[in-house]
Amino acid sequence: MDHADGSGRRALKKAYVKSYGCQMNAYDAARMADVLGAEGYAPTDSVDEADVVVLNTCHIRERAAEKVYSELGRLRVLKNERTAKGLDTRIVVAGCVAQAEGAEIQARQPAVDVVVGPQSYHRLPDLLARSRERRVVDTEFPVEDKFDHLPRRRTLGASAFLTVQEGCDKFCAFCVVPYTRGAEVSRPVAKVLAEAEKLAEGGVREITLIGQNVNAYHGAGSDGAPVGLAELVQAVAKIPGLARIRYTTSHPNDFDDALIRAHAEVPALMPYLHLPVQSGSDRILAAMNRKHTGDAYRRLIDRIRAARPDIALSSDFIVGFPGETDADFAETLRLVRDIGFESAFSFKYSTRPGTPAADRTDQVTESVMAARLAELQALLDSRRYAYQRAAAGQVFDVLVEKPGRYPGQVAGKTPHLLAVQFDAAPHHIGSVVPVRIIEAGTNSLFGQLVSEAAAA
């Protein structure tokens, strides 16, 4: 919907893309911006001036899904205001709510022009064009591979996500992902490497390989035989220009010896691991269909720490899974104390329609969940703050990613994924520099560049 401005020139069309949810959604959002960019839409941070608005939604918990509808309510008002001024606005709902709810979204909010699922967003230009005739829904799992139909990546920073594996076959009893993202699929090694090389050529220094179960990666190698994540990490590490590799999210049951060894042997593989455990109670783990025990998780962590003693560990927890008793919850606290996670995410269980746990009659009350979450978070936070305070006085290699909060500052990350702000010129963005930590705040560390000369 090009509109002519007063001078008769074509005004530049603009697209606003907002992402909720996991890193995979962040990657998809960036790729949708690329697709729209190739159609002549410049990215904008201001929704009021957008000709296309994309909400890339998350369905993982009820609150995440409901947020979309309040946002859509506001967008409808905006769309009407723009229509009154003769401006066209297309509203697109993408992501996991789109996949899960499809046409229901348009029934609830008629201002939505396009509903598109996570596997078909490469068709956005066509869907937008068709939406001028009637509202469209595309939640197919197409036979063609969306990755083969995406344009080159634009707007690259110092670090980037790269999707290598999608979908999930694990069917944890609480989780919508197997339904919204479909079966587990790995991209072939050559395609991953080609994308990683392009990223490195574009100035990216750190790549995070992402997948819902990224360590279940089994992409086809050059001879067609499956290659595991450890081997993929080794291949990516050889790409010139790349300084750092990370991967997320992994599953305890897919952790093989080769991946543990990679943490000891591949210097570019950063010492940080997000390994969700969800609960410390064997009874609850079994009910969740996680297929491992608390002790199996402890033993795995022992082996990983033996390979890489300074590794920072992170995890996800759910409190109040149906049937969780005080004794079960105490087991979760015990596991947290035993392991000592450097950071973590914790959530109240949220009933998701269509998942096995939703049918259980022994749901935990909201007040019990709230109390358990507060107790768990207090324990996790105390360890996290202690870890951050212990960073003070140490020197870390920091990958400088962007300008800092205040003028004259830049912001970056340590190998252990701690955020650091420090005084330095913006030309350091994209470099790995040694920084001494001076002070630890709650969410960020403050440091000092050790020496300009040492900057890589």
Ligand code: SAH
């Ligand atoms: N693939 C990852 C998790 C993806 S979802 C894994 O298996 O570990 C991210 C996190 O959201 C999960 O680890 C879990 O802690 C949380 N989560 C998923 N479904 C949830 C639900 N129904 N209620 C509350 N939290 C949930």
Ligand code: SF4
């Ligand atoms: Fe969801 Fe479990 Fe799959 Fe993770 S492994 S995405 S929690 S079903």
Ligand code: F3S
């Ligand atoms: Fe949410 Fe979908 Fe990711 S449900 S967590 S955006 S896979």
